[in-house]
Amino acid sequence: MKFENYVPVNQLSFQSLVSLKDVYKEDIFEILNKATHLKVTESVGEIDNSLKNTHVMLITNQRLGMAQLTFRLAMDKVNGHALTIPIGGSNIESFLSSRESVETLSKLGIDAFVVETSVEEDAKTLNQKMEPVINAYSKDSPVSAISDLLTIFENQKRLSNLKVLYLTCPQKLTSQMLAMAMCGMEINFVMPDGLEPNQNVIDYLEVLTPITITSNFEKALKNCDVLYIDNDFLDEEYIVDSETLTKLAPNACVLHTRPFEGAQDAKVEILDDPRCLIANAGANKVYVLAALLKLILEK
DSSP, rough: OOOGGGGOOOOOOOBBOOOGGOOOOHHHHHHHHHHHHHHHHHHTTTOOOOTOOOOEEESSSSSSSSHHHHHHHHHHHOEEEEEEEOOHHHHHHHHHHOHHHHHHHEEEOOEEEEEEESTTTHHHHTTTTSSSSEEOOSSHHHOOOOOOHHHHHHHHHHOOTTTTEESSSSSOOOOOHHHHHHHOOOEEEEEEETTTHHHHHHHHHHHOOOOOEEHHHHHHHTOOOOEOOOSSOGGEEEEEBBHHHHSSOOOOEEEOSSSOOTTTOGGGGGSSSBBBBBHHHHHHHHHOOOOOOOOHHOO
16 A cells, blocks of 8 residues: 555554554554645644643653754644653653652643653653653654655655665664655665674565665665665765765655764765755654644544
8 A cells, every 4th residue: 555545544553652563554654644734734824723632741851952842843733732841761760660650640631741862762661651652762763754754755755666775784673764664665775895784674674675785875876766874884985975965866865864963974064955855854753743642632
């Protein structure tokens, strides 16, 4: 089934979204459809009051920053009440280890929790005690991966049968890899000769979509629809700069794991290329998060 032909049913198979391993392709399509609808209705001036009487709490270790801005804007899109608690990492475990804290939290009328800290396991830890929980960890989470998908769809007008050049040596299955594979994108991992990917990751993805591995970066650039950058091998010939992008097809797009600031595998100058949609994906996180909350909480 292709997203372009999908007919939404306005419901999800889950209550909490901690990992994409726990969901179906149709769930991703539901979220994408709802996020797209939110953007369209907003563009014509419609106001969405669907979550007017709901309270959603963001748990983050960022006192100020993009996590809070994204969350508050997402809540504003659906007119919900945004709350923030600045804890993270082992603090979540300490907080939830108290029976009094858990019982108090359960009686405060909080309708959902969004977790965006620098510790990947925080959402899972919270979900063992509370629900619904949404994992919005910026680097690798369902929310960030679906935001990338929305950005790709807006640029390419489709998701299936796209060729992704994924610049990494896969050692673990990330949300981005899984989301792309579930939507039928062909993934070509590009890495220097001599590096060995985790075969379990490759085997998992190959059940969903064709997977290839190559070291010929220049040739792969000419034959891809999406360049996705997330590598730590940092060989000079694989660091992406404006010269690299001259070899990329004119209608292709470029994405990078977030946050991009301080990345060593790509030069900041690539942000000047109109095909570079890193900022678009960051902004789309607002609509994906709002769409998720609507689908989970709207009665």
